[in-house]
Amino acid sequence: MTLAKIPTFTLARTGAAIPALGFGSGSKHRIKKWENAEKTGEAPLDADIVDVLSNAIKAGFTHLDGAETYTTRGELALAVRNSGVPREQLWITDKFDQGWPHYDRKSPSPSGPRESVLKGLETFQMEYYDLFLIHAQFFREDLVGLSIVEAWQQLEQCYEEGLVKNIGVSNFDVQHLQQIVDAAKYKPQVNQIEYNLYLQNQTEGIADYCRKHEIQLEAYCPLTPILDARINDENHPLKPVIREMADKYNVSPNILALRWVYQSGVIPITTSSNFERMKQTFQIFDFELSEKDFNTLKSIGQTYTVRTHFNQYFD
Ligand SMILES: NC(=O)C1=CN([C@@H]2O[C@H](COP(=O)(O)OP(=O)(O)OC[C@H]3O[C@@H](n4cnc5c(N)ncnc54)[C@H](OP(=O)(O)O)[C@@H]3O)[C@@H](O)[C@H]2O)C=CC1
Numbered sequence: 001m002t003l004a005k006i007p008t009f010t011l012a013r014t015g016a017a018i019p020a021l022g023f024g025s026g027s028k029h030r031i032k033k034w035e036n037a038e039k040t041g042e043a044p045l046d047a048d049i050v051d052v053l054s055n056a057i058k059a060g061f062t063h064l065d066g067a068e069t070y071t072t073r074g075e076l077a078l079a080v081r082n083s084g085v086p087r088e089q090l091w092i093t094d095k096f097d098q099g100w101p102h103y104d105r106k107s108p109s110p111s112g113p114r115e116s117v118l119k120g121l122e123t124f125q126m127e128y129y130d131l132f133l134i135h136a137q138f139f140r141e142d143l144v145g146l147s148i149v150e151a152w153q154q155l156e157q158c159y160e161e162g163l164v165k166n167i168g169v170s171n172f173d174v175q176h177l178q179q180i181v182d183a184a185k186y187k188p189q190v191n192q193i194e195y196n197l198y199l200q201n202q203t204e205g206i207a208d209y210c211r212k213h214e215i216q217l218e219a220y221c222p223l224t225p226i227l228d229a230r231i232n233d234e235n236h237p238l239k240p241v242i243r244e245m246a247d248k249y250n251v252s253p254n255i256l257a258l259r260w261v262y263q264s265g266v267i268p269i270t271t272s273s274n275f276e277r278m279k280q281t282f283q284i285f286d287f288e289l290s291e292k293d294f295n296t297l298k299s300i301g302q303t304y305t306v307r308t309h310f311n312q313y314f315d
C-alpha cells in the first residue's frame with residue numbers, strides 16, 4: 001500500500017517529525033469496549049473496532065492514537081499488523097493509565113508507566129513507541145502507586161532505554177506541567193488536550209505555556225463545534241459562520257473545523273467509523289483559511305465554551 005504524504009510538525013528536543021493529523025482508538029471505541037466489559041465481565045477483541053482501525057490505515061492515516069485505558073490496544077495492534085505497513089512508516093502513540101478518580105478505576109499498571117510501556121509493546125509485538133504520554137494529571141494514591149514526578153522519571157527511563165522515542169503528557173494544566181518541567185531531565189514534548197474552536201484553552205493559559213516551552217499541542221474533540229450531539233443549542237454562535245465559510249472554501253463543516261485546529265499549530269486527533277469520512281479528512285491539507293477568516297472563527301469561538309471531558313476537575 002502506498003501511503004499518502006501527510007504534513008508533519010517537528011517535536012522539540014528530538015527533532016522527530018510527527019504526522020500533523022492522528023486517528024484515535026478511544027472515545028466511541030473506548031465506550032463500546034467498557035460497556036461490553038461491564039455487561040459480560042470481560043473485554044474480548046472487538047472485530048468491528050479492528051475493522052474501523054484497519055480502514056483508517058487504508059484511508060491513509062499513519063498517526064494512530066491509543067491508550068491503555070481504552071482497552072483497544074489489542075484491536076489497534078491487530079490492525080497495524082494486518083495492514084502490512086512497515087513499522088517505520090507509522091506513528092504510534094500510547095498512554096499510561098494512572099487510574100480515574102471519577103470512575104473509581106484503578107491503574108492497570110500500578111507500578112507506573114514503565115509497566116504500561118512493557119505490556120503495550122508486548123501486545124503490539126513491536127520494539128518501540130513513537131510517543132508515550134501520561135494520560136492525565138489526576139493521580140490518587142489508592143488508584144496508582146507513584147506520584148506524577150515519579151511517573152515522569154519512569155518515562156524518562158523508558159526514553160533512555162529506547163522503548164519510547166518521544167515522551168509527553170495529556171490533560172495537564174500549567175501547574176502540573178510546571179512540576180514536571182522543574183524536575184525533568186527531559187521536558188515533555190507533547191500535551192494532548194481537549195481543544196477546538198469552543199475550547200481554545202482546556203485550562204487557563206495552557207496553550208501559551210506549551211508554546212513557550214516548545215510542547216506540541218494535540219487536540220482531542222477537534223470536531224465539537226460541528227457536532228449537534230455535543231452542543232445542544234441551535235443558537236451557538238459559530239453555527240451559521242461555519243456553514244457560510246465551509247461554502248466559501250468548498251469543504252464540509254467538519255473539514256473547516258479540523259483545518260482551523262491544524263492551522264493554529266495543533267495536531268487534530270479525530271476518529272470515525274465511516275470510511276468515506278476517514279478519506280475526506282485529508283482535505284484539511286488542500287486549502288488555507290485566510291488570516292482574516294481564521295481570526296474571525298477564533299474570536300467568535302472564544303465567546304462560547306463547550307467542554308465535554310473532565311468538567312469535574314477543570315470547571
Ligand atoms: N487524552 C484524552 O483524554 C482523550 C483523547 N481522545 C483521543 O482523541 C480521539 C478522537 O476523539 P473524539 O472526541 O472522538 O474526536 P472528534 O471530535 O473528531 O469526534 C469524532 C466523532 O465525530 C463524528 N463525526 C465526524 N464527522 C462527522 C460529521 N460530519 N457529522 C457527524 N458526525 C461526525 C464521528 O462519528 P462517525 O464515526 O459517524 O464518523 C465520531 O464519533 C479519541 O479516539 C482518542 O484517541 C479523546 C478523548 C479524550
Ligand SMILES: O=C1Nc2ccccc2C1=O
Pocket residue numbers: 026027028030067069100
Ligand atoms: O477518549 C477518551 N475518553 C475518556 C474517558 C475517560 C478517560 C479518558 C478518556 C479518553 O481518552
